[in-house]
Amino acid sequence: MTTRIGVVTFPGSLDDVDARRAVRLAGGEPVALWHGDKNLHQVDAVVLPGGFSYGDYLRCGAIARFSPVMETVIEQARAGMPVLGICNGFQVLCESHLLPGALTRNDHLHFVCRDQRLRVENTATAWTGDYAEGEEITVPLKNGEGGYVADERTLDELEAEGRVVFRYLDVNPNGSRRDIAGICNEAGNVVGLMPHPEHAVEALTGPTTDGLGFFTSVLKKLVATS
Amino acid sequence: MTLDTVKHASDTPDVEQPWAELGLKRDEYDRIREILGRRPTGAELAMYSVMWSEHCSYKSSKVHLKQFGEKAPESDALLVGIGENAGVVDVGQGYAVTFKVESHNHPSYIEPYQGAATGIGGIVRDILAMGARPVAVMDPLRFGAPDHPDTKRVLPGVVAGIGGYGNCLGLPNIGGEVVFDPCYQGNPLVNALCVGVMRHEDIHLAKASGTGNKVVLYGARTGGDGIGGVSVLASETFDETGPAKRPAVQVGDPFQEKLLIECTLEIFKEKLVVGIQDLGGAGLSCATSELASAGSGGMRVDLDTVPLRDSTLSPEEILMSESQERMCAIVEPDKVDRFLEICEKWDVIATVIGEVTDGDRLEIYWHGEQIVDVPPRTVAHEGPVYHRPYARPEWQDALQADDANKLPRPESGEELREQVLRLVGSPNQASKAWITDQYDRYVLGNTVLAQPEDSGMIRIDEETGLGVAVATDGNGRYAKLDPYTGAQLALAESYRNVATTGAKPLAVTDCLNFGSPEDPGAMWQFAEACRGLADACQVLGTPVTGGNVSLYNQTGDTAIHPTPVVGVLGVIDDVNRRTPMAFSEEGQMIYLLGDTREELGGSAWSQVIHDHLGGMPPKVDLEREKLLAEILISASRDGMIDAAHDLSDGGLIQALTESCLKGGKGARLIVPDGLDAFVFLFSESAGRAIVSVPRSEELRFTDMCGVRGLPATRIGVVDGDAIEVQGRFSIPLTELREAHESTIPALLSDARA
Numbered sequence: 001m002t003t004r005i006g007v008v009t010f011p012g013s014l015d016d017v018d019a020r021r022a023v024r025l026a027g028g029e030p031v032a033l034w035h036g037d038k039n040l041h042q043v044d045a046v047v048l049p050g051g052f053s054y055g056d057y058l059r060c061g062a063i064a065r066f067s068p069v070m071e072t073v074i075e076q077a078r079a080g081m082p083v084l085g086i087c088n089g090f091q092v093l094c095e096s097h098l099l100p101g102a103l104t105r106n107d108h109l110h111f112v113c114r115d116q117r118l119r120v121e122n123t124a125t126a127w128t129g130d131y132a133e134g135e136e137i138t139v140p141l142k143n144g145e146g147g148y149v150a151d152e153r154t155l156d157e158l159e160a161e162g163r164v165v166f167r168y169l170d171v172n173p174n175g176s177r178r179d180i181a182g183i184c185n186e187a188g189n190v191v192g193l194m195p196h197p198e199h200a201v202e203a204l205t206g207p208t209t210d211g212l213g214f215f216t217s218v219l220k221k222l223v224a225t226s
Numbered sequence: 227m228t229l230d231t232v233k234h235a236s237d238t239p240d241v242e243q244p245w246a247e248l249g250l251k252r253d254e255y256d257r258i259r260e261i262l263g264r265r266p267t268g269a270e271l272a273m274y275s276v277m278w279s280e281h282c283s284y285k286s287s288k289v290h291l292k293q294f295g296e297k298a299p300e301s302d303a304l305l306v307g308i309g310e311n312a313g314v315v316d317v318g319q320g321y322a323v324t325f326k327v328e329s330h331n332h333p334s335y336i337e338p339y340q341g342a343a344t345g346i347g348g349i350v351r352d353i354l355a356m357g358a359r360p361v362a363v364m365d366p367l368r369f370g371a372p373d374h375p376d377t378k379r380v381l382p383g384v385v386a387g388i389g390g391y392g393n394c395l396g397l398p399n400i401g402g403e404v405v406f407d408p409c410y411q412g413n414p415l416v417n418a419l420c421v422g423v424m425r426h427e428d429i430h431l432a433k434a435s436g437t438g439n440k441v442v443l444y445g446a447r448t449g450g451d452g453i454g455g456v457s458v459l460a461s462e463t464f465d466e467t468g469p470a471k472r473p474a475v476q477v478g479d480p481f482q483e484k485l486l487i488e489c490t491l492e493i494f495k496e497k498l499v500v501g502i503q504d505l506g507g508a509g510l511s512c513a514t515s516e517l518a519s520a521g522s523g524g525m526r527v528d529l530d531t532v533p534l535r536d537s538t539l540s541p542e543e544i545l546m547s548e549s550q551e552r553m554c555a556i557v558e559p560d561k562v563d564r565f566l567e568i569c570e571k572w573d574v575i576a577t578v579i580g581e582v583t584d585g586d587r588l589e590i591y592w593h594g595e596q597i598v599d600v601p602p603r604t605v606a607h608e609g610p611v612y613h614r615p616y617a618r619p620e621w622q623d624a625l626q627a628d629d630a631n632k633l634p635r636p637e638s639g640e641e642l643r644e645q646v647l648r649l650v651g652s653p654n655q656a657s658k659a660w661i662t663d664q665y666d667r668y669v670l671g672n673t674v675l676a677q678p679e680d681s682g683m684i685r686i687d688e689e690t691g692l693g694v695a696v697a698t699d700g701n702g703r704y705a706k707l708d709p710y711t712g713a714q715l716a717l718a719e720s721y722r723n724v725a726t727t728g729a730k731p732l733a734v735t736d737c738l739n740f741g742s743p744e745d746p747g748a749m750w751q752f753a754e755a756c757r758g759l760a761d762a763c764q765v766l767g768t769p770v771t772g773g774n775v776s777l778y779n780q781t782g783d784t785a786i787h788p789t790p791v792v793g794v795l796g797v798i799d800d801v802n803r804r805t806p807m808a809f810s811e812e813g814q815m816i817y818l819l820g821d822t823r824e825e826l827g828g829s830a831w832s833q834v835i836h837d838h839l840g841g842m843p844p845k846v847d848l849e850r851e852k853l854l855a856e857i858l859i860s861a862s863r864d865g866m867i868d869a870a871h872d873l874s875d876g877g878l879i880q881a882l883t884e885s886c887l888k889g890g891k892g893a894r895l896i897v898p899d900g901l902d903a904f905v906f907l908f909s910e911s912a913g914r915a916i917v918s919v920p921r922s923e924e925l926r927f928t929d930m931c932g933v934r935g936l937p938a939t940r941i942g943v944v945d946g947d948a949i950e951v952q953g954r955f956s957i958p959l960t961e962l963r964e965a966h967e968s969t970i971p972a973l974l975s976d977a978r979a
Contacts, residue, residue, distance in 0.1 A: 011573060012481050014396030018671040021688075050669075052394045055481025111389045111664045140668045142393070199668040204802060205685065206668075 002029040003222045005215070006043035008073070008089075010035040010064045014051035015086065015198060022198040023047070026215030035067040044222045045082035045126070046073055048089025050142075050196055060103060060145050061091030070096060082126035082218050083190045087143055090182070090192030099183055099192045100158070101150030106143065107175025115207040116141035116195050117169040118181050122162050125188040126221050130213040137210035139200040141173055141181075146194040148176035148183075158183055166193050229541075230268040232596045239265050248275035254610055261604045269590060269597040272542040273605055276508040277515060280777055283609035286743035287775040290753050293760035294770040301769050303732045306429060311352040311504065312422075313771020314429055315733045317797040321686055322426050323694050324356045327366070327419040327737040327793045329776035334416035337475040338383025342416050343391035344478040347550050349420040350395065351483070351504035354490055355553065357430035358422025361670060362684050363392050365402035365418055366698045366737070366791045370411030372653040372973050377406070380414050381661075382974060388418070389664040394480035395487070398673045399665035400682025402698060403791075404658045409702065412781030417737045419793050421696055423686050428494055432503040434521035434556045437584040439500055441514070441527060442562065444569050444576035445486050445552035449535035452476035452509070452548025482551040482574075489572035490553060496568070498561045505552040511545045511605070513554040514580075515588055518602035521556075524587045525602070527580035541592045556582060616749035626707060628840025630826040635904045642903060643955035645835055649908070650883045651965035652834040653973065655876045657887075660970045674801045678884060680723040680872050681794075685801045693801035697723035697794055700739075701875060702787030703828040704843035709751040710758035713790040714846045717762045718912055719874050720794040725855035726872045726915055728805045728862030729796030734763055736773040736792050741785025743777045751788035752777070759790060765848040768794065805862045807871040809918050809944045810889035814868060816942045818878065818898070819854055819931070820914030824905050830876040831908040850913040850936075857936050858915060866919065866927040873914040879907040879949075881916055886949055887963055894950045895942035903954050918944055 005028045007019045020030035031043050035053075040046065053064035064070065070092070077083045077098050085093035093099045106112060117138050120131040131137070150158070155177055158164050166182035174194070182193025197211030228234065235241075245255040248271065258266050258274050266274060280286060295308055305322055306314035312326035330345025346363055353360045365388055370377045392399050402419070434441070452475065493499060501521065503513045510532070518525040529541050539547070557565050562578060569576035583589070588605070590598035636642045649655055658678065667676040674693060675683035681697035699719040705712025717734065724731045736759060741748030763770055773793075779786045798804060809816070826832050827841030861867045869889070871881045886893055897903045919927050931938035950956035 012394070012484055014394075014484075014669050015671075018669070021671055051396060052481060052484075055394070055479070057481070110386070111393055111666075113663050113666050113668065142666045142668060144393075196668065199671060202671075205671055205673055 003219050004029045004031050004043045006031045006033040006040055006046045008033045008035060008046065008048050008069055010053035010067060012052045012055050013049050015196065016049040018198040019047045019049040019086065022201045022211065022215050025201050026212055026219055028215060028219050033069055035069050038068045038072050040072050040076065045218050048085040048092050050087035050089060053088055053092065061088060061095040064092045065095040074098060077190050080187060080189050082221065084127050084214065085192035086196055086198060087194055090194055093190060093192040098190050099185060100154050101148055103145050104147040104149050105145050106147055111144040112173050113140065113142040114173060116173060118166045118195060119169055121167055122165045122184065125165055125184045125191050127191045127214045127217050128165060129217040129221055136169060138208045139195045139197050139211045140207060141195040143174065143194055146174040146176065148180045150177065161186065165191055229592060229595055230597065232267055232599045235267045236264045241265065243271055245271065249279055250275050254278060262600065267597050268542050269545055270600055272546050273511040273515065273598065276511050276546055277605045278609045282508050282512060284775055285610045286612050286614050286777060287752065288611050289613055290756040293756055297760040297764045298769040299764050299767045301767065304769055304771065308770065308772050311355045311432055313733060313735065314356060315771065315795060317692065317694060319687060319690060319692050320425055321692065322424050322429060323421060323795060324353055324358045325419065325421040325696060325735055325793065325795050326352055326772050327417055327698065327735045327791065328774040329737050329739060330416045330418060331413060331739065331776050331779060333475045334384055335380065335414055338380045339387035340475050340477050342384040342387030344476045344550055345416055345418040346388055346391045347478045347483050348506045349418045350397065351506065351553065353420045353422035354487055355430065355432060355502050355504040356422065357428040357494055358424040359491055360397055360420050360422045360487065361672065362400045362421045362682060363397050363418060364400055364682060364696060364698055366700060367402060368405045368407065368410045368415035368789065370406065370414065371408045372406045374411060376411065378974065384414065384416055385661050385664055391478055391480045393666045395484050396669045398667045398669050398676065400667060400673055400676040400684065402677065404661055406653045407702060407787065409786045413779040413786050415739050415789060417791050419696065419698055419735065421684065421694065430494065430499065430502050432516055432520055433501040434517040434525055434582050435523065436500055436558065437523050437582055438559060439582040440557050440559055440562050440578045441525060441580040442555045442557050442565060442576055443532060443552065443579045444555065444574055446479065446482050446549055447533045447535040447575060448544055448547050449549045450539060450543060450547065453543050453546050476548045476550050478550045485572045485574050486551055486553060489569055489574045492568050493565060496564065498565045499555045499557055501556040503554050505554060507548060509545065509547045509549065515602045515605040517554065517556060518588045519606035521582065524583040524585035524589065525580060526583050527590045529590050530593050531577055531579045533575050533577055541597055614743050614749045615746045616753050617746040618750050619747035625840055626842055630829060630832040630838055630841040631824055633832060633836050633838060639954040642907065643957060646879050646907065646957065647965045649831060649834050649876055650880060650962060651969050653969055655830055655880055656969035657967045658970060659967065660974060674804055675727055675806065679807050680726040681729065683727055683729065683801060683804055691800035691802050693798045695724045695727050695729035695796045695798060698791055699723065700789050700791035702789040703833065703839055705755060705790060706787040706839065707828050707841065707843045709754035709788045711843050711846055712788065713755035713758035714762040715843060715912060716790050716792040717759055718846055718848065718851050719872065720792045721766055721768065721851060721855065722872050722915065724794045724796035725858045726805065726870045728803055728859060729798040730859055731768050731794050731796040731855065733795050734768045734770045734792060736770060736790060738775045739779055739786065739789040739791065740777055741780040745785065748785050755788055755790045759792065762848055766852060803862050805867060805870045807869060807885050808889035809869050809885040809891050809893065811868055811918065811920065812891055812944055814918040814920055814944045815924055815940055816893060816944060817917050817919055818914065818939045818941045819857065819917060819936060820850065821911060821937055822901060822906060822909050822914065823911045825909050825911045829908065829910045844910050844912045847913055853934060853936050854913055854915060857931060857934060860930065861917065861927060866923040867917040868920055869918040871916050873916065875910060877908045877910050878916065882949060883962055883966060885916065886959060887966060891944050892946035892948045892959055893942050894945050894952060896952050898939050898941060903951060
């Protein structure tokens with residue numbers, strides 16, 4: 001049986017189709033989930049994709065966090081289901097308090113789209129098992145509000161517990177504290193990051209295929225635990 | 227105030243009406259009275275005035291645009307031609323592609339962010355209205371002098387507006403242009419192109435037919451923004467004494483548009499509409515009159531049912547409002563419920579505002595009273611047509627006589643080296659990454675090529691690899707020297723850019739940006755450019771499928787350079803075969819295709835080094851362009867070349883610098899026999915490209931060029947970490963990169979949008 005990975009579409013989600021493609025290319029079965037439907041349709045993991053859910057009005061991710069589907073996602077995430085938040089999805093995870101901290105406007109005040117080098121700092125999460133510790137990958141980054149912030153104590157805790165999963169290399173593209181590009185929860189099943197692994201799954205359209213590992217990682221993990 | 231009903235208008239023939247303030251001429255007003263057999267009501271006057279404005283009626287340009295139809299080459303690919311929201315082209319495998327470029331020049335000068343943002347919004351709805359899913363956008367942009375303080379207001383705002391709207395819609399921005407010239411100081415050009423994809427059977431047209439069918443308005447509520455935008459903004463020039471026109475610029479909401487796109491596509495999928503039209507310039511006036519005019523019957527609209535943001539709006543204002551993110555559909559009565567259900571799913575407001583009638587009138591009611599009763603064709607399609615006088619300007623001869631080929635040239639290797647660095651670091655030739663990095667080029671996951679590649683390329687079918695390529699080009703300097711040739715050069719470059727990436731050019735869209743049609747000199751430029759473009763399209767076999775005309779681009783008496791911007795769409799059977807621009811394999815041979823002549827008129831070199839504009843633009847040889855395109859497409863398909871780059875402004879050294887920097891590899895060049903090093907590096911002769919050829923393919927490639935009669939000259943090899951012109955100079959890539967990439971950030975990094 002193939003592993004079912006749900007991708008949520010909020011009004012204003014943009015990279016949902018890309019995330020579903022990435023799941024498919026990794027060998028999983030993508031399942032489209034609708035924001036207004038609490039039912040997760042027996043998926044084994046969930047991706048919250050990039051975009052501008054609800055127009056990013058009020059605050060990025062702030063409205064999406066209250067959508068019906070998120071009630072179940074939050075519940076399941078707390079119970080251990082793998083959840084990946086990409087860009088706007090990361091913002092939704094922070095707003096949902098599944099991950100600490102917040103994303104603020106880029107320090108240079110411009111939207112930025114670039115091929116970004118990252119270091120994978122934690123391979124024990126549900127989404128990074130296929131990478132090597134310290135591996136350097138390049139995936140697209142595109143955001144206007146991607147500056148990761150948290151208070152010093154939280155940042156120290158994240159570092160101490162190895163929960164900084166990705167760090168920016170070469171350039172800090174948005175003013176994120178301590179060059180943090182992505183983090184995970186204590187259990188390692190919930191991961192959020194600003195860069196877009198789903199845009200780096202085909203040599204033809206991406207700068208690399210380095211992003212595929214996110215999706216193969218979770219598929220392996222799910223097979224191993226099923 | 228009493229409502230100006232049709233009856234009231236008949237009873238009070240002598241009421242003074244503000245036709246002049248609404249931009250109508252005396253004879254135009256008289257014609258409206260003649261058509262109606264009475265004076266128009268206020269609402270009718272509002273409708274006629276916006277629909278008969280230059281922007282909507284093409285009254286000055288129509289007589290010249292006709293040529294695009296009359297001279298259109300035979301094309302099997304054309305499914306829908308000029309006259310609809312956008313042209314539609316058959317690209318094979320059951321797919322059709324629609325594309326169009328439009329201007330949003332005047333609003334973008336007044337309010338750069340919203341002007342540019344709603345420019346994207348408008349063109350995207352045009353593409354959507356054809357039945358297609360929008361898949362990419364591009365932006366040809368022109369600004370004033372790069373160091374002018376106002377450029378720092380306009381440019382960052384425009385770029386942020388394009389990004390803010392396009393990124394939020396989830397459409398990759400895959401190309402365009404950024405050009406600086408003082409002639410655009412008070413008249414920046416903000417053109418926007420959108421490409422959409424559909425299956426053949428999904429093509430939709432803007433027409434209302436079937437008596438009893440419902441007229442459904444859906445999308446955003448109607449507000450007071452953009453009222454009179456069309457007639458006031460697009461048809462008059464700016465002067466300092468005029469009233470503040472800021473409120474006339476529309477305000478966009480990309481989130482609403484994203485919902486509108488998904489909602490509309492779902493509606494198409496269930497085949498729920500008979501006809502559809504987006505609301506852009508002239509708002510409801512345009513949508514209702516065009517739908518009714520193109521259909522078989524009449525239409526009745528109850529205007530008081532239109533959902534409003536501001537309940538105090540008058541019926542005239544509702545008719546003229548250019549509130550964004552609205553569409554109008556014609557729906558069979560038994561499909562209305564399902565239509566409304568889909569709208570509700572997407573949180574899109576939808577309202578039945580009227581129905582198709584069996585008459586031949588467009589009738590609009592306000593709380594039961596008739597305020598409009600007109601033959602729709604007279605509003606939408608039978609507006610005034612002007613044969614404006616035109617004449618070659620007196621200064622044209624002197625301009626052409628001021629030969630750029632006679633300008634002082636660099637002689638020593640040291641001088642050549644210094645001028646190369648100045649050229650590739652000049653604002654027009656420098657890397658535009660600071661701008662394009664503010665646009666999402668990855669979203670949707672089908673972007674195969676994006677700027678700074680020669681054309682943007684989008685994969686259409688993941689299974690077969692079918693894709694399309696689009697390029698836009700224009701060169702106002704060439705067109706100023708000779709508008710006929712300038713327009714042809716714009717087409718030739720765009721056509722060449724598409725072929726350079728391996729795609730077969732199929733069709734053309736154009737955005738014609740010119741000065742005042744009331745100035746015979748500007749009108750001559752327009753007439754010549756149209757003639758040139760239509761003639762060239764005929765030879766190249768690429769019909770014009772649609773586009774847009776923007777006139778009155780001038781400040782006082784000074785017009786912009788005539789700037790025809792030409793977009794070409796091409797198809798590629800397998801995007802895996804595309805040819806990128808980067809020279810990335812050491813040891814590959816670099817070939818120059820085409821002939822290099824001494825052609826410096828209008829060149830980037832003459833502008834950067836001498837601040838000069840004069841002489842004649844490069845010659846156009848369309849048969850040669852066709853041959854070059856065929857060779858580039860064959861070489862791509864058969865794997866004979868690994869990289870290719872078109873030669874245009876800046877000449878060979880510009881193209882080589884870009885290819886080398888992109889691939890991170892240097893090049894050693896030898897000046898070919900019989901050519902002067904300066905001409906070799908800086909001439910802008912058309913019909914040329916450089917390619918990098920693997921040694922294993924060299925013989926096959928040169929044989930093909932030889933047999934088909936295309937000059938192919940080996941000029942060097944990809945090698946090292948510098949560009950070296952043997953015996954003359956060498957420039958390390960690091961130094962070239964610094965020159966090429968630091969200019970735009972240095973000019974703009976302190977600007978905030």
